[in-house]
Amino acid sequence: MSAVVTGRVVRIRRGLLSVRVDGRALTVGLGVAVALVVVMGITLTTGEYELSVTDVLKAIAGQGEGGADFVVNTLRLPRLLTALLVGAALAVSGAILQSLTGNSLGSPDVIGFNNGAATGALLVIIVTGGSMVQVATGALIGGIVSAVLIYLLAFTRGVQGFRFVLIGIGINALALSVNSYLITRASLYDALTAQSWLVGSVNSRGWEHVTAAALAVAVLLPLALYHARPLAMLELGDASAKALGVGVERSKAVLIVVSVLLAAIATAAAGPIWFVALAAPQLARRLTRSPAPGLVTSALVGALLLTAGDLLIQRVFPTAQLPVGTATGCLGGLYLIWLLASEWRGKGRYT
Amino acid sequence: MTRLHAEGLTLAYDQATVATDLGVSIPDGSFTVIVGPNACGKSTLLKALARMLKPKSGGVYLDGNLISSYRSREVARRLGLLPQTSIAPSGITVGDLVARGRYPHQKLLRQWSAEDEAVVTESMRLTGVLELAPRLVDELSGGQRQRVWLAMVLAQQTSILLLDEPTTFLDIAHQVEVLDLCADLHEHKGHTLVAVLHDLNQACRYATHLIVMRPGGEIAAQGDPSEVVTAELVGDVFGLPCRVIDDPETGTPLIVPVHRKRRSEDDGPVAVHEHATL
Ligand SMILES: Nc1ncnc2c1ncn2[C@@H]1O[C@H](COP(=O)(O)OP(=O)(O)OP(=O)(O)O)[C@@H](O)[C@H]1O
Ligand SMILES: [Mg+2]
Numbered sequence: 321m322s323a324v325v326t327g328r329v330v331r332i333r334r335g336l337l338s339v340r341v342d343g344r345a346l347t348v349g350l351g352v353a354v355a356l357v358v359v360m361g362i363t364l365t366t367g368e369y370e371l372s373v374t375d376v377l378k379a380i381a382g383q384g385e386g387g388a389d390f391v392v393n394t395l396r397l398p399r400l401l402t403a404l405l406v407g408a409a410l411a412v413s414g415a416i417l418q419s420l421t422g423n424s425l426g427s428p429d430v431i432g433f434n435n436g437a438a439t440g441a442l443l444v445i446i447v448t449g450g451s452m453v454q455v456a457t458g459a460l461i462g463g464i465v466s467a468v469l470i471y472l473l474a475f476t477r478g479v480q481g482f483r484f485v486l487i488g489i490g491i492n493a494l495a496l497s498v499n500s501y502l503i504t505r506a507s508l509y510d511a512l513t514a515q516s517w518l519v520g521s522v523n524s525r526g527w528e529h530v531t532a533a534a535l536a537v538a539v540l541l542p543l544a545l546y547h548a549r550p551l552a553m554l555e556l557g558d559a560s561a562k563a564l565g566v567g568v569e570r571s572k573a574v575l576i577v578v579s580v581l582l583a584a585i586a587t588a589a590a591g592p593i594w595f596v597a598l599a600a601p602q603l604a605r606r607l608t609r610s611p612a613p614g615l616v617t618s619a620l621v622g623a624l625l626l627t628a629g630d631l632l633i634q635r636v637f638p639t640a641q642l643p644v645g646t647a648t649g650c651l652g653g654l655y656l657i658w659l660l661a662s663e664w665r666g667k668g669r670y671t
Numbered sequence: 672m673t674r675l676h677a678e679g680l681t682l683a684y685d686q687a688t689v690a691t692d693l694g695v696s697i698p699d700g701s702f703t704v705i706v707g708p709n710a711c712g713k714s715t716l717l718k719a720l721a722r723m724l725k726p727k728s729g730g731v732y733l734d735g736n737l738i739s740s741y742r743s744r745e746v747a748r749r750l751g752l753l754p755q756t757s758i759a760p761s762g763i764t765v766g767d768l769v770a771r772g773r774y775p776h777q778k779l780l781r782q783w784s785a786e787d788e789a790v791v792t793e794s795m796r797l798t799g800v801l802e803l804a805p806r807l808v809d810e811l812s813g814g815q816r817q818r819v820w821l822a823m824v825l826a827q828q829t830s831i832l833l834l835d836e837p838t839t840f841l842d843i844a845h846q847v848e849v850l851d852l853c854a855d856l857h858e859h860k861g862h863t864l865v866a867v868l869h870d871l872n873q874a875c876r877y878a879t880h881l882i883v884m885r886p887g888g889e890i891a892a893q894g895d896p897s898e899v900v901t902a903e904l905v906g907d908v909f910g911l912p913c914r915v916i917d918d919p920e921t922g923t924p925l926i927v928p929v930h931r932k933r934r935s936e937d938d939g940p941v942a943v944h945e946h947a948t949l
Contacts, residue, residue: 324766324791324804329783340783546779553774555760559723563754564827565747565775611763 345608345617352607352620356404359624363400363631364392368638394526402525403630403644404623405533406586407596411622412544412615413582414597415604416575419551419613421481424659427598428463428583429652431488434594435495436466437587438518442499445514446506452528455517456588463584466491467576520591520645522630529589536585544578544615547571552612593645595652596622602659672735673699674863675720675750675831679729682715682888689715690888692729697831697880702857703865704874707884707891708909713867714755715888717833720865721752733831747775751829755836755867757820759808765819766804769795772826794825797852799845813840821849832856834866838873846870850877875900875923883908900924 331338364376369391371379378384379392414427428434440462444450450458470491474484499518503511550571553561562568583597600622604614607621629651630644676696682689689712697703697720705713718724720731722738731738738746751772759768772794773787795801798818803811808819817840824832834853838846854877856862868874874881875896883899885891885908892899902915905926912929919925 324788324795324801325770325783326764326767326805329788331783331785337780338783339780549774549777549779549782552760553771556771557758559718559754560757562723562743563721563747563752564771565744567743609762611760611767 342608342610342614345610345614348604348607349614349617349620352617352624356620356624356627359627359631360400360404363627363634364396367391367396367634398526398530399522399524399630400627401530402533402589403522403626405530405537406522406590406593407600407622407624407626408619409533409537409540409582409586409622410593410597410626411600411604411618412541413579413586414622415601415613415615415618416544416551416579416582417597418601419555420572420575420579421485422555423481423485424602425598426481426485426488427601428579429592429594429597430492430656431470431485432466432490432492432495433463433488433580433583434587434592434597435492435499436469437463437584438592439495439498439502440465441517441588441591442502442514445517446502446510449510456532459588460581460584463587464580466495467580471576516643517591519643520587520593520648521643522590522626523641523643525589533585533589536582540578540582540585541615541619543574544582547575547578548613548615551575551615555612591643591645593626593648595648595655596625598652598659599655600625672732673697674734675732675865677720677726677729677731680716680719680731681727681729682712682719682724683727684715688727693888693890694729695720695882695890695893697863697865700857700861700863701880702854702878703863703880703882704878705865705867705882705884706869706871706874708886711884711886712888713884714835716884717752717835717865717867718754721750721833722746723752723754744775747827747829749829750831750833751824751827753820753824753832753834753837755839759816761809763808764804765800765806765808765811766791766795768808768819769800769804769822769826772823775827790828791822791826794822797825798822799848814842814845817841818845818849830861831863832865834864836867836869838868838870846873853877871900871905871926872918872924875925876918876921896923900926 325340327340327342329338329340361373365371365373369387371388371391375384375388376392379388380397384392410428417428418424418426420426437459441455441459444455444458448454470484470488474487503514506514550566553564553566554568554571558568586593601613601618604617604621608614608617626644629647633642633644633647673696678694680693681691682693693716695716705716707713715724719726722731733741733746733750770787770791773791777787792801795804798821800815800818800822803815803819808816811819821837837849841849850873853864853866857864878896880893881896881899882893883891883904891908892904900915902913905911905913905915912934914927914929915924916927917925
């Protein structure tokens, strides 16, 4: 315990290594991780085809019988893992961007990264018909292009957070109208494909989606974590951060690129999913009461939100095959109203 | 050449030029005070000296090299800046905020050494905020907050300190306390201090080197306060007629503004600036 700073200080090897551990963040992180494991367990064992935990474990280890093997390894596990990874990627993307812009609305789903990615994907679906890989590539390019556009439009002597968010909201509206226009120009078949893609869903996702999302998270999350301390310092303002020795331009550039890529890859894998990037970091912050953006807790909360959301719609509407995007869209709308209302009253403001 | 100096600086925000061809040299181990009217470019100069603002031309040199050629962290170990205004992340405690001053000395896996702890505690003790450690910064008074920011800059442990109006928001006792602390750092630790102050009498009392700036970002005069500060200079730079007498306590110059009823009369030692306004 330290006399002046919060958290627990752990020093080993005669102080050569020393880390500060925020006890509350650790507890919250563990709690959310346990909840996540429970949700995963329920997702894999219940449903039309009930399985025991041993059946599931056997199937995962590759020793399951035909039925169990198919249900677990082809139907449930890829869908579950996609939801988990997409949720984590979106949450980290949102946490970084909200922290950089100093604004709770500075999230990739609000400022047009996700819808920009959707525009890219739609173009591919309509112009080329498009395989899964092509559509995902289109989404990736669309997300990056919209981010670059926002950046260029917002740039006046460096980028100011609020301006970035406002212009992002404009780009989001633009992307949405372009998306609607594209659908009206498409053939009926393409329009249906596009429409179903546009809702954002993890239904019938296969291992190729899991691999892509896992690779992205495996590369980008450590990069984000490596820059987590500069990110926390940047919340003091660019000038103070720089005065304290943060390589402001470089850290910001790396963090923005990581955030855009995470959002774009998540969108490529599951379509534009609302709410997770917006809410998960805020929930994590409120749970941990931490003044720093907790990327790991955000990732866990994001993963939990999306897997739990997907489990819910699978079990509540077992026959409807609803996409998880409808659920998060609903929740996201309500959350946004609450957020704007509380921001209006000057409460719950993000600074 | 001194450790920190600048040559031929042109400072500007977008189109608005604040200063042209400005040269300053901060004497090593001095307590330099910069004074000048509002908006004359004091903060801008300080920002340029601390590489917060890139000069349009000219250069700032730290220990013989262009300041822009150093890595950010390297500069932050030698030179600390207290900006005129700062923002604290909401929900942060005083101790955690001051601890952020240790950033340039920390590594990914060395986040809180025993030395960090000792330095932060000492900085908070010197600025009188140690008891506030567990409190939230959001809930402090303006003066308490100002001292917390000062503690953060001290925790950075740099031998050159640039302080932009370190005494704003402080009551007179705390103002003197902060200035005494600066004087101690300069006298006993050999630190070089540069502070922007608005109180000319305090400036004259504490400065070993005074820089007087005039609107347009020019240096009107610099040197030992006793030699530099005259009624003519203050009248010229601030447009305020005044008398300069000896500070009864220290013998340094004491500036006494002329009574408003006498400002129109022209008598004796009073310098009246031609553009003097009320
Ligand atoms: N970020 C900025 N963008 C544009 N102009 C600025 C900016 N900061 C300062 N200025 C302008 O530059 C000029 C010098 O400002 P500066 O802050 O250096 O003054 P100052 O001498 O510190 O004044 P004060 O005593 O009021 O703190 C002013 O005219 C001001 O309006
Ligand atoms: Mg100023």
